[in-house]
Amino acid sequence: MHELSYATSMLNTILETVKNHDFKNVKRVSKINLEIGELTFINVEQLKFAFEVISKSTICEGAEIEVKFIKPYVICGNCGYKGELDVIDDLLISCPKCGSPSSLKIEGGREFNIKNITVEFEDE
């Protein structure tokens, strides 16, 4: 399940970020906003579950995860179509205008971005 590897890199990135900012009194991360490209085919429920498991006893334990999906953006080399693509399944990706599957250039849709996190601090 590739959600686990995404969850792992997500956790590492957040822990690194908090460390690099030298936040001394972070109590916990309460919320994580993600932007995920539809072409990653991430199952959000599995991602959340994997994250819950691996973040136990870290500052990310119990963090709420919110996901915004990004539609893939394609350029068709056959008819020149430029725009978003509705993903039907992971096998059938073809141009919405001319139906050509072979000449599509995928410009976006594989993102996995941590947009921002909400951090709670210990009371001084």
Ligand SMILES: [Zn+2]
């Ligand atoms: Zn086309």
